[in-house]
Amino acid sequence: MKALLQRVTSASVSINNEVVGKIGRGLVVLVGVANGDTLKDAQYLAQKTAGLRIFANEEGKFDLSVMDVKGELLVVSQFTLLADTRKGRRPSFTDAAPPALGEELCNSFIDQVRATGLKVETGRFQAHMLVEIHNDGPVTIMLDSRDKG
Numbered sequence: 001m002k003a004l005l006q007r008v009t010s011a012s013v014s015i016n017n018e019v020v021g022k023i024g025r026g027l028v029v030l031v032g033v034a035n036g037d038t039l040k041d042a043q044y045l046a047q048k049t050a051g052l053r054i055f056a057n058e059e060g061k062f063d064l065s066v067m068d069v070k071g072e073l074l075v076v077s078q079f080t081l082l083a084d085t086r087k088g089r090r091p092s093f094t095d096a097a098p099p100a101l102g103e104e105l106c107n108s109f110i111d112q113v114r115a116t117g118l119k120v121e122t123g124r125f126q127a128h129m130l131v132e133i134h135n136d137g138p139v140t141i142m143l144d145s146r147d148k149g
Helices: 039-051 099-114
Strands: 001-013 017-024 025-033 061-064 072-077 119-122 128-146
Touching: 001 039, 001 072, 017 072, 017 119, 025 039, 025 099, 039 099, 039 128, 072 099, 099 119
Parallel strands: 025 072, 072 119
Antiparallel strands: 001 017, 001 025, 001 128
């Protein structure tokens, strides 16, 4: 399971010209679920996302988490994070989980992050979405549950 974190000053997601999720300062989290991922992967990524220190302290050093700054999260499912581009010019998505598993684990990730008390907004699974991101820094970090060691 992968999560691409983008530190933002604000962000929103729209479907058919309707804003369905909007946040201020915090993180946009694009989530991709792979074949073989489990609830443990969702739990690991939720804990890592909530606790990752990528916000600056008074000295400008990465020392604060989204929880520390009382930030918000916008979580958007994105199976394209599992793209395999090693062969040819068209990406393959065979490593992405089937939709039922993808939705289950994405929802589990959302539930676990909400359980921390953070405000969490979301897109809609399998919908065509427009995501507006005001990346702060820019800071963009990839997390992969298979790296947990």
